[in-house]
Amino acid sequence: MADLLDRAEDPARMIRMIILEMEETLVEVRSCAARQIADIKEMRRACQRLQEIQENWTAKAELALSKDREDLAKAALVERQKAADIADGLREEMDQIEQVLRGYEADIAKLQGKLREARARQNAISARFESALTRAKAREVMHGSRTEEAFAKFELLERRADFAEGRAEALGISSLEDEIHELQASRAVDRELEAMKAALKARVN
Structure with missing residues (x-):
């Protein structure tokens, strides 16, 4: 120039x-x-x-x-x-x-x-x-090189955004699995509690 x-x-x-x-x-x-x-x-x-x-x-x-x-x-x-x-x-x-x-x-x-x-x-x-x-x-x-560098940075930022979005989605899936697992554990505890109540009642009778 x-x-x-x-x-x-x-x-x-x-x-x-x-x-x-x-x-x-x-x-x-x-x-x-x-x-x-x-x-x-x-x-x-x-x-x-x-x-x-x-x-x-x-x-x-x-x-x-x-x-x-x-x-x-x-x-x-x-x-x-x-x-x-x-x-x-x-x-x-x-x-x-x-x-x-x-x-x-x-x-x-x-x-x-x-x-x-x-x-x-x-x-x-x-x-x-x-x-x-x-x-x-x-x-x-x-x-020019400055424009190429800018677009390269755009691509890098886009990849970072994709990674962040994927991570957020992954965290959402884990949270859902944890809640379902807690429900299953709570159901097992409830069954065990009912079994204990039934055993105690049988001994009393």
């Missing part, structure tokens, strides 16, 4: 370790996805600020042109272009991150499916091992 228990523990422990590893991996992937989502949100806010900066430099360039300051207008347009280039770079980076996020979403869905399958199989395997252990215990009880 101990060997069976030892063998039963290893697969169960292995399944728990696999599930634990999958859960840890799922947490890690979700954490990475959460960081990427936070990065995208920050980049979108940065793109919004850069859009505002571009609009500001456009207004400044228009103002410079209205004052016949083409040099200042050109410089303002250069700064606007710098902001636009940074915004384009951020948008490209966001596109790449979104592709990575789609990969994370697919990985998370697959991991969740595998985890559900692993948990279901864990329950099924645990139920099978529990059933096997229960059956093994039942067979040990039916065929």
Whole structure:
């Protein structure tokens, strides 16, 4: 039984370790996805600020042109272009991150499916091992040495009971014979007593 228990523990422990590893991996992937989502949100806010900066430099360039300051207008347009280039770079980076996020979403869905399958199989395997252990215990009880010893004791007790009952019956028979013998002895005494009375009466007459 101990060997069976030892063998039963290893697969169960292995399944728990696999599930634990999958859960840890799922947490890690979700954490990475959460960081990427936070990065995208920050980049979108940065793109919004850069859009505002571009609009500001456009207004400044228009103002410079209205004052016949083409040099200042050109410089303002250069700064606007710098902001636009940074915004384009951020948008490209966001596109790449979104592709990575789609990969994370697919990985998370697959991991969740595998985890559900692993948990279901864990329950099924645990139920099978529990059933096997229960059956093994039942067979040990039916065929084990302790059970055989118990039934041997039952047989011994039954023999003792038979002996006690036989002895009681024998004692009852002896008692009956003793009573009958006493009756026979009493009858003989009565006959002898009558004979003595008759002899005395004959002598008197």
